[in-house]
Amino acid sequence: MTEAEREYYPAGAEWTTDSRIIDGKGCRYWVGGRGCGRPAAAALNRGRRGRTLWWCYCDDPVHLFGRKVENGVVMDWRVKR
Numbered sequence: 001m002t003e004a005e006r007e008y009y010p011a012g013a014e015w016t017t018d019s020r021i022i023d024g025k026g027c028r029y030w031v032g033g034r035g036c037g038r039p040a041a042a043a044l045n046r047g048r049r050g051r052t053l054w055w056c057y058c059d060d061p062v063h064l065f066g067r068k069v070e071n072g073v074v075m076d077w078r079v080k081r
């Protein structure tokens with residue numbers, strides 16, 4: 001999958017870049033037996049049943065599960081048709 005085959009669009013409300021949520025937080029992506037720890041660029045709400053539980057991730061596209069942060073917005077992608 002190359003960048004050219006991807007079409008990006010703003011991710012859903014389960015993603016945020018709100019500084020009140022990510023400031024001072026480290027990336028929780030698991031790397032080599034521990035959390036990545038780089039400064040967070042975005043957070044994913046992993047809460048269930050109406051609860052809010054933010055997990056923070058850095059700007060590494062792998063740690064954002066293929067997403068990226070652009071102008072303060074988390075961008076999701078789909079295959080371009």
Ligand SMILES: [Zn+2]
Pocket residue numbers: 027028029036037038057058059060063
């Ligand atoms: Zn990371």
